């Protein structure tokens with residue numbers, strides 16, 4: 418029977434998970450010094466973010482930018498209540514993450530075969546089989562598993578990804594002991610319609626499993642997809658500081674939805690994020706300085722809604 422969704426009520430807490438230090442940094446070609454990564458993570462914590470994907474435990478040959486995962490985790494602040502996660506593609510990554518001290522791991526498998534082969538060099542079923550050992554190890558260490566599903570709303574190589582395929586993987590994750598799944602819109606193919614379909618299919622296939630949404634703004638509808646998620650009762654959204662982001666193994670990938678833009682939308686819509694927008698903009702400006710180019714976010718440029726300009730400094734039209 419189809420599950421009926423309830424919208425998230427106004428005033429409810431929304432978890433904003435910062436993924437810039439992972440999804441954002443992974444696609445940057447110039448190595449960001451470890452100390453700068455740590456400075457950015459700490460500035461994001463200082464803005465009130467309490468859920469962060471700080472790095473990936475992947476092959477340093479696949480993603481050289483994140484070869485310093487252990488050093489980053491050893492150097493960051495860990496504010497009270499912070500949930501520190503990292504991406505892991507395999508058992509080796511899970512062992513490294515457990516040794517480095519994370520609260521949760523974000524495993525990754527794609528919903529499309531071609532992207533899974535590109536991203537982790539194995540078929541979907543091989544990834545899922547390896548996650549049996551990953552989940553068992555994490556449960557032994559008391560580390561939560563968030564089951565990541567990439568290309569959940571479409572694949573740049575295969576096109577349409579059926580919601581039933583996403584739901585099948587979600588159910589498998591639930592059976593392995595994952596507490597939630599994160600639906601990754603790797604190349605910005607999600608729309609409000611496909612978001613509703615995926616969320617409902619998962620609720621039918623895996624009742625009680627948490628769902629997080631991870632949008633990229635490649636086609637400009639990332640925040641519209643968040644609104645669709647809120648209407649379906651979803652309270653967990655990933656976003657990247659400044660709108661950094663992208664998968665090196667997915668053609669046409671661009672940045673995540675921007676954390677400042679998302680927090681602006683949520684705070685102005687009466688949701689509780691616990692995040693201070695002014696401090697977040699400061700963290701985004703720090704990130705922009707470190708990266709060395711303008712980032713795609715809008716609020717970093719425009720400022721908060723009630724930003725006031727000096728009329729004396731603006732021309733008056735006359736004549």
Ligand code: COA
Nearest residue numbers: 473474475476477479480506507509510525536537538664
């Ligand atoms: N951390 C560090 N090193 C790892 C590793 C991990 N999690 N997993 C494998 N390796 C090393 C192996 O030790 C081996 O090293 P060696 O050649 O020096 O002996 C080498 O990588 C190859 O190992 P193998 O198991 O054959 O992996 P592979 O070449 O088939 O690659 C992955 C598989 C999963 C390791 C690789 O594709 C990967 O890291 N993908 C991540 C992609 C990503 O981060 N995408 C963006 C996020 S969605």
Ligand code: ZN
Nearest residue numbers: 440601603631
């Ligand atoms: Zn992503």
